[in-house]
Amino acid sequence: MKRFPVRLLTVVASLLILAHTASGQDTDAPVPPADPADVATPDAIIGALYDVISGPAGAARNWDRMRSLFVPGARLIPTGVRPDGTRAHRVMTVDDYIRTSGPVLERDGFFETESHRVTEQFGNVLHAFSTYESRRNADDPEPFVRGINSIQLFHDGTRWWVVTVFWDSERPDNPIPGNYLP
Numbered sequence: 046m047k048r049f050p051v052r053l054l055t056v057v058a059s060l061l062i063l064a065h066t067a068s069g070q071d072t073d074a075p076v077p078p079a080d081p082a083d084v085a086t087p088d089a090i091i092g093a094l095y096d097v098i099s100g101p102a103g104a105a106r107n108w109d110r111m112r113s114l115f116v117p118g119a120r121l122i123p124t125g126v127r128p129d130g131t132r133a134h135r136v137m138t139v140d141d142y143i144r145t146s147g148p149v150l151e152r153d154g155f156f157e158t159e160s161h162r163v164t165e166q167f168g169n170v171l172h173a174f175s176t177y178e179s180r181r182n183a184d185d186p187e188p189f190v191r192g193i194n195s196i197q198l199f200h201d202g203t204r205w206w207v208v209t210v211f212w213d214s215e216r217p218d219n220p221i222p223g224n225y226l227p
Contacts, residue, residue, distance in 0.1 A: 076112055076113060076115070076116075076117055077109040077110075077112055077113045078113060079110075079113035079114065079204065080093075080110070080113070081204070083110070083113070083114060084113075084114065084204040084205050084206070085204065085205070086205065087164065087166075087171050087173065087198055087205060089205070090114055090198060090205045090206075090207060091159065091162070091173060091175060091196060091198075092159075093110070093114055094111075094114055094196070094207060094210070095157050095158060095159055095177070097110050097111045097114070098111070098146075098150055098155065098157060099155060099156045099157055099158075099183075100150070100151070100154070100155065100156070101154045101182070101183070102151075102152060102153055102154035102181075103151070103152075103154075104151065104154075105151060106147060106150060106151060108143050108147065111139065111143065112139055112140075112143075114206070114207050115139045115206065115207045115208075116199060116206035116207065116208050119138070119139055119206075119207055119208055119209060120136055120137065120138065120208075120209050120210075120211075121137045121138075121139065121141075121142045121209075121210045121211075122134055122135065122136050122137070122209065122210070122211040122212070123135055123137075123212055123213075124211070124212065124213045125213065125214060126216065153181060154181045154182055155179065155180075155181065156179070156180045156181070156182065156183045156185075157177050157178070157179045157180075158177065158178055158180075159175050159176065159177055160176050160177065160178050160191075160226070160227050161175075161176040161225055161226055161227045162174065162175045162176070163224070163225060169199055169200045169201070169202075170197070170198070170199060171197070171198040171199075171200070171205075172195070172196070172197055172198075173194075173195075173196045173198070174193055174194075174195055174225055175193065175194040175195075175196055176191065176192070176193050176194075176221060176225045176226060176227075177191065177192055177193070177194055177212075178190075178191050179191070179192075190214050190215065191214070191215045191221060192212055192213055192214035192215050192221070193212060193213060193221065193225055194210050194211070194212045195209075195210070195211040195212065196209070196210050196211075197209040197210075197211075
């Protein structure tokens with residue numbers, strides 16, 4: 046009889062742990078089907094990633110297309126330096142990115158292009174250091190910011206998926222090294 050309270054406590058503790066784990070899971074919408082051309086190769090999925098966030102001011106983006114590129118649970122992680130000089134990062138789900146960055150991209154116009162890439166692959170895992178240039182208009186002669194996207198891809202035997210996009214922008218104290226420039 047004394048074992049019953051211990052078992053009950055074990056069950057209750059297990060349920061609390063499961064509830065906590067479930068509450069911390071990704072809240073992104075279900076992944077819509079991808080255009081096979083967008084996910085057939087690493088070049089295609091990285092190109093689609095840049096294409097889907099790019100467009101003129103006032104133009105809606107195809108956020109379902111963006112969602113279709115990312116594996117469930119994927120993360121987007123911008124880094125940078127705060128005004129006080131401390132370094133920071135922010136971990137976002139795909140839907141967090143769409144909610145926070147989407148309105149700004151659509152309001153102001155945003156065109157991001159890849160200018161150089163360094164890729165390493167082992168089996169189903171591919172890492173790309175993708176140097177980017179961002180402009181407000183596609184024909185702006187100079188980017189307003191440059192940086193590097195660290196993109197992790199996974200191949201599931203059928204298609205490529207974006208797992209993580211982790212990036213930092215160029216600053217006077219953080220120039221892009223020559224081996225990551227065209």
